[in-house]
Amino acid sequence: MPVESLPVRNASVSIRLLQQYLVLLKKYPVLTKSVTSGILTALGNLLSQILEAKKKANNGALVHQIDPAGAARYAIYGLVITGPLSHYFYQLMEVWMPSTDPLCIVKRLLLDRLVFAPGFLLIFYFVMNILEAKGWRDFEKKMRGSYWIALKMNWKVWTPFQFININFVPVQFRVLFANSVALFWYAYLASVRK
Secondary structure: OOOOOOOOOOOOHHHHHHHHHHHHHHHOHHHHHHHHHHHHHHHHHHHHHHHHHHHHHHOOOOOOOOOHHHHHHHHHHHHHHHHHHHHHHHHHHHHHOOOOOOOHHHHHHHHHHHHHHHHHHHHHHHHHHHHOOOOHHHHHHHHHHHHHHHHHHHHHHHHHHHHHHHHHOOHHHHHHHHHHHHHHHHHHHHHHOO
16 A cells, blocks of 8 residues: 655755755656756856866955856756766666676666766767857867866776676665765866866
């Protein structure tokens, strides 16, 4: 017999927000993950801008204002690309490599690190280039200048987190888990792409 959860009336704001998130996640999984991705991706870009401004200020350089267009581009990327793509990738991974497979832990990690990560990073560079209204030469220059560096850093930083995410985090929370880590990752990417 299914049990319906009822909202706690005297709960803290954070508990009520979590409850609302879980309701939305169940009713609208792709949309909820997409909006969450957009918000956290934009926050990662803002974090990068703030850290860079602080570094410049400490070195005595002129500090520019926060670039809301940069944060908006990252929000669009998270909303349109990260949320939906990650949702479907994790869903398909469950079908292709069920937990009953004795080698699923290794297979999932290899699929994520050797196929998804390079492709996802390539999509990131390409979409950001479009959102920045830059041409093919700029895309090639960024790819040559920082793609390999960013991919190696991705493998170093993300591998332990993704091992935990794809093997131990329930599938409905994997995008949120990855987005939480990505908050700092997008701050790194925003700085390395400059």
